[in-house]
Amino acid sequence: GFDYSIKNLPEISVAPPIFIDDRDPNYNWSKTASENEWLRGSGTVGDPYIISNLTINGFGGNCIEIKDSEFSNFIIKDTILFNGSSGIYLDNTRYGNLQNNLIFNTSVAGINLYSGLFGGVINNTVINNYGHGIYLVGVSSYNEILSNNIHYNDGNGIYLYSFSNDNNIENNEVTYNQHGVRLYYGSRFTLIFNNTIEHNTQHGIYVYQDCEYTDILNNRINFNSQDGIRMQKRSHGFIQYNILDSNLNYGMYISNTGYFHHDYISFNTIINSTTGISIRYIDYVDILDNNIYDIAEIGIYIYRSDNNVISNNHLVGYSQAIVEEYSSANTITNNLCGEDLYEENDNFNNAKAIYKGWTRYLAAKDEDWFYTYLNRGETLYLTIKFLNSSGNLDLGLYNDQNTLLKSSTSETDNELIVYNISTGAFYFLRVYNNTNDLYSINIESEDSTIPSIKIVSPNEDETFRTSPPQFIIEVHDLNLETMWYSVNNSQSVIFTFNSSINS
Numbered sequence: 001g002f003d004y005s006i007k008n009l010p011e012i013s014v015a016p017p018i019f020i021d022d023r024d025p026n027y028n029w030s031k032t033a034s035e036n037e038w039l040r041g042s043g044t045v046g047d048p049y050i051i052s053n054l055t056i057n058g059f060g061g062n063c064i065e066i067k068d069s070e071f072s073n074f075i076i077k078d079t080i081l082f083n084g085s086s087g088i089y090l091d092n093t094r095y096g097n098l099q100n101n102l103i104f105n106t107s108v109a110g111i112n113l114y115s116g117l118f119g120g121v122i123n124n125t126v127i128n129n130y131g132h133g134i135y136l137v138g139v140s141s142y143n144e145i146l147s148n149n150i151h152y153n154d155g156n157g158i159y160l161y162s163f164s165n166d167n168n169i170e171n172n173e174v175t176y177n178q179h180g181v182r183l184y185y186g187s188r189f190t191l192i193f194n195n196t197i198e199h200n201t202q203h204g205i206y207v208y209q210d211c212e213y214t215d216i217l218n219n220r221i222n223f224n225s226q227d228g229i230r231m232q233k234r235s236h237g238f239i240q241y242n243i244l245d246s247n248l249n250y251g252m253y254i255s256n257t258g259y260f261h262h263d264y265i266s267f268n269t270i271i272n273s274t275t276g277i278s279i280r281y282i283d284y285v286d287i288l289d290n291n292i293y294d295i296a297e298i299g300i301y302i303y304r305s306d307n308n309v310i311s312n313n314h315l316v317g318y319s320q321a322i323v324e325e326y327s328s329a330n331t332i333t334n335n336l337c338g339e340d341l342y343e344e345n346d347n348f349n350n351a352k353a354i355y356k357g358w359t360r361y362l363a364a365k366d367e368d369w370f371y372t373y374l375n376r377g378e379t380l381y382l383t384i385k386f387l388n389s390s391g392n393l394d395l396g397l398y399n400d401q402n403t404l405l406k407s408s409t410s411e412t413d414n415e416l417i418v419y420n421i422s423t424g425a426f427y428f429l430r431v432y433n434n435t436n437d438l439y440s441i442n443i444e445s446e447d448s449t450i451p452s453i454k455i456v457s458p459n460e461d462e463t464f465r466t467s468p469p470q471f472i473i474e475v476h477d478l479n480l481e482t483m484w485y486s487v488n489n490s491q492s493v494i495f496t497f498n499s500s501i502n503s
Contacts (some may be wrong), residue, residue: 068093157178170193170195306425310335
């Protein structure tokens with residue numbers, strides 16, 4: 001289900017595998033450029049060597065191999081590489097940029113950098129390889145790994161190994177690999193930012209052994225078969241603003257055998273895991289302002305960890321909220337456990353405002369009341385979803401005088417009310433039966449009234465000569481949010497407020 005095409009690709013030529021060794025006069029850049037039309041440029045910043053628009057079958061070797069290129073700038077782009085050991089293998093290179101390549105069916109890695117410095121791996125599609133997707137090893141540092149699509153590789157999606165430091169991993173789609181992103185053995189100062197890391201067979205992000213200053217920020221890490229984030233053995237960094245949904249074991253598992261800096265685990269949303277956050281042998285970490293919902297066992301687990309701050313976290317739906325074992329001097333304060341953010345809203349007078357769309361991760365510890373404004377002429381579709389096996393919930397719709405208008409009291413996993421709104425007003429929603437269940441509520445509506453359209457000018461039966469008059473049209477709609485009109489199959493006009501238009 002992925003697009004194998006390369007964007008804006010001109011005609012491609014078939015070529016044999018490419019080997020460049022800039023220390024060997026028989027295979028260096030200048031000699032290779034003089035002998036091959038597919039290589040152009042001079043290697044300067046303004047005129048880099050460019051390899052592009054080629055299809056290469058590696059026949060078990062590397063499709064493109066470049067080594068000992070320490071002074072020349074080069075770009076490999078718009079190529080199709082397959083059946084190699086690696087699609088692109090760079091050994092002891094600097095200033096290499098790999099852009100918009102399609103790489104598949106390799107045995108070691110789609111893209112393999114060994115001691116590659118100051119490079120870019122940008123907008124490549126690396127898919128269906130037997131090894132890793134993108135592999136940096138042997139002090140491959142100061143590289144930008146940006147906007148790549150890395151799917152269905154048997155190894156890790158992105159793998160940094162052996163002192164590969166100061167790399168940025170940003171805006172990548174990493175799915176259906178082993179680990180999504182893996183850092184191992186002293187790969188320090190890594191930024192993992194704004195990636196989508198999903199459906200990998202092990203951990204979403206796995207950081208292991210002396211990978212210090214690894215910052216994991218603003219990623220979507222979902223549906224991985226083990227942990228969303230696992231960090232172990234003297235590895236640390238800031239973990240903030242991530243969404244971790246439906247990872248099978250832990251949302252986050254942090255274990256560092258007694259070594260950790262004063263870092264932050266904060267502003268993350270963790271949903272539907274066995275345990276939300278687990279820290280073991282961790283000291284001096286702040287766990288702040290996280291949302292942890294729908295957890296099978298423990299929301300936050302603290303084991304043999306001292307002098308940490310656990311504060312302002314919101315936990316809804318769990319067996320145990322916060323568990324502390326063999327730990328001391330931790331500050332655990334101001335955590336909201338078991339109640340959703342709308343409490344106290346357990347009667348009509350304390351109802352809280354909600355709006356159209358889904359409102360998720362609500363807890364029915366007692367009756368919940370909400371209100372929303374609905375316009376005359378709307379048809380309301382009001383739904384709550386929950387697990388009836390965990391306890392039944394019912395739903396009621398009331399007017400602003402606390403009079404019941406309609407209810408839904410089935411024995412299924414959802415309740416639905418459909419109601420035609422005859423008067424624009426605030427309406428009140430009641431969720432009841434007090435089963436301590438986790439639920440979501442959805443408010444949708446459709447406009448059942450037809451807008452009126454009036455031609456203000458010109459007047460009916462008015463005559464004109466060769467030049468048509470200016471038409472002034474008034475459109476009146478009771479419940480205008482956004483509407484599109486086309487005048488005489490010409491210019492389309494967008495309305496977002498009640499007004500008149502000239503066209």
